Amino acid sequence: MAGIAIDRVTKRFGTTVAVRGLSLQVEDREFVTLLGPSGCGKTTLLRLIAGFMAPDEGAIRVGAATLSTPAGVVPPERRGMGMVFQNYAVWPHKSVYDNVAFGLQVRRIARAEIRARVARVLELVNLAGLDARYPNELSGGQQQRVALARSLVVEPAILLLDEPLSNLDAKLRERMRWELKDVQRRTGITFVYVTHDQSEALALSDRIAVMHQGELQQYGAPREVYTRPANRTVADFMGLVNLIPARVRRPGPAGAVAVGGEHIVEVALPPGLAEGASVQVAVRPESVRVGVLAPGAAVGFGAVPGKVVDLTFLGNLVDCHVTLGDGTRIRVQVDPGQRLEIGLPVSVEIDAAAATVFMEGPEMAPPTPHAPRPG
């Protein structure tokens, strides 16, 4: 059992609070990503899990054992975890073999077995045959794999990864992303992965914990976090999002709002909103459709009239900017096959199933710390 329970943990540095009363449950064999902008406390949380620092409040448990409390921590070397650092931290004075073998040597494992296990893990990360090389003779991606192999060879129950792909170029990053996921599936190790790259988080995770200013904003499956962000911070961080001002016309789950003047759009509304209240409809560019409007024609029910003001060709898609009647500017992802021109009147349709309505004003939506594990 290597589930991790983080229980109301707070960590301060002087007067700044890096992690604030944060609770999080990571299940055994799960791939959980801590996602957030730099300074959100995600790396601090990871280092708390690793035991490099003690929490000021709260506790961290793995299985049935308490590993960290303000009174003391089990030191990192006795946690049986693995960790991959952002800059790999491959020891420059040791060969690939010695880097990987170190953890086994610490555990006083017989030499023959060390040799066999190092060979096996180097195979696993596609580094077979490079054992005699030194880190300065390796590419960034290879060093990254040495760091991974070094962590995996001791067969940890939990592997912590601190932005392990951020120093790689885009192509390699994608490939390593796939390999990491593959290793996690094959070994069944619990992964806690820190990143600020939302696409990485979406691609890799079983669950994503979105953090902001030391607090957990949302914890859920990638699809849920992406399509049903708990608040504007999450919506904004998970990728491009249109925040369209609107007014409530019919409250409730089968509600309706007026957008771009008096055009009714049917969408589920959160409870506690009265008719006439100002809200924002959050919808991603790929969940909006535009259609060319014949001159003089009116839009259909549920659609909003607008005008194309900018078009940027991006290869596999076109980034289209549309202004609505009230001046609101929204971005829409359009198929390159669709013929559009700047100045063209269009009808804009919002996919209500992929839209979320937030209240106007300061952030109100509560975070959901203990969301159930997805199916």
Place this chain on the structure above:
Amino acid sequence: MSLSAGPATLAPGTAPVVAGGVRAERAVMAVAMVSLALLVVLPLAFLGWGSVSEEGRPTLEHFREALSNRLYVTALRNSLVLGTWTAVLSIAIGLPLAWAVSRTDVPARRFVHVTALIAYLTPPYLTAIAFVNLFSPNAGLVNRLMRDGLGAPALTFNVFSMSGLVLVTVLHTFPFVYLLAASALESVDASMEESAQILGAGRWRTAAAITGPLVAPAVLSGALIAFVNAIALFGSQAIIGLPGRVFTLPTRIYALFDYPPQYGLASAMSLVFVAITVIALALQRRYLARRSFVTVGGKGSRPRRQALGPARWGVFAFCVAVFVIAVLAPYLTLLAVSVSRSWGLAFWQNLTLEHYRFVLFEYDVTRRAIRNSLLLAAGTATLTVLLGSLIGWIDLRTTLRGRRLLDYTSLIPLGLPGIVVAVALIQFWLRVPVPIYGTLLIILLAYTGRYVPLAVRSANAAFRQIDPALEESARITGAGWLRTFGAVTLPLARPGLFAGWLLVFVPAIQELSASILLFSSQSITLAVAVYNLYETGALEPVAALAIVTMVIITAAIALATRLGRGGTKSPPVEGAGLAQ
């Protein structure tokens, strides 16, 4: 891959333990604190108390005496005059050399650089002895040549004077200005000067308005270091100053230990000495702090070299002159004296190796001194690097309270001239019931205390280059605190720590200023042996011993360097996971 059961955690329900590393950290801190207390803090406290007490009763008599008696006021004034002239002349020699090497197309720049390094590494008391052989009023070779050979007594020069003392001292101190100025000049990017020129400033205007102000802090800083070093050199001040009745602070303090020793007055004089040194170093820090803007822009800078045309041969002649006076003349003189039966104008007619036979085989002090100096230098270098590593590690890798204080305390000896360290140790160890006075151990303590700042700085720089993640990844892989230090930290810090070792070894093997008050016939060191033999007036054997000393120092440095470089299996560690 199969998986082992789970993490090696505690039994369910038990409270977590405090990391074992915390206890170890405290133990390391305690060791470092006790060491610094014994080496620096307690001796200084006893020095302070000794300066304001007489037989256990407080008194200000010693300070009154030190600051009013003509003998001591003169010594103070002479020290300041010596330091000031040395600083000024160090600029006069060091700055043109630095400019020539880093900014012009003068030939043989590497040769100029090596000249400065040799001048710095040559023990100043050897230079002093060499110049005595050339310029002592009656027997000096050059003086005899002028007076008897050329019949021009007006061209003689008496080395036993303040001028002689300044000359000999500056040959040792100009490299401080040279090194700092050269690195500052190197780091001024050509674009800064070119921007001034494009705006219409001529060559001189650019030098005065741009280059000068940019490198001035480094030059002044070098001059202040030259000042501090110059006034602390006991050897040259005794060899040149005493015959010429030019007393300075170190020689006066030394004389106070003649029977009956005046410990109180010596302590008060020592503190006056420390005050001067500390003021100079405080000024130096201020200047150096202002220098930072050069080094910030200095990354990958492109210094501009000026084509001097035929003038470069004039500049080259200046460089050669420095080489001849600072390196060639002293060494050739010592060599010539050491093989001449009787030093004089016709010395080359009667060459002999007799003096080498004497100092190596008959004078039994020599072998003891060689053994002692090698032991002391190696022991001091090892101890200081160990202590420096502890202090540097505590400062950089722990959050223990008091670690900054520890770091500052370790830098105190920078402000203590060698002879003051000796006075302080005597004050302390004569008052505690541990009989180490007159042993090698007290000299070892003196050296270790004196040179610990060099090692602390080296260790600090060495550890700073190691990304903490390299150590953390060893911890999370299962290595404990000690194992991590041995398997990761130490191997990575090794080159830097070895540089620190050598940085201490080199001055320690030629140390005289503190040893002169602490040695006994059994614990005599090389430098003291040279000085004692010189005092007997035997010029030729002294020269032989001086040459032997230089050979041993050079061989030891070469051997240490080779040992330090050898044994490294791994390729160079640039890049690859190290912090930028």
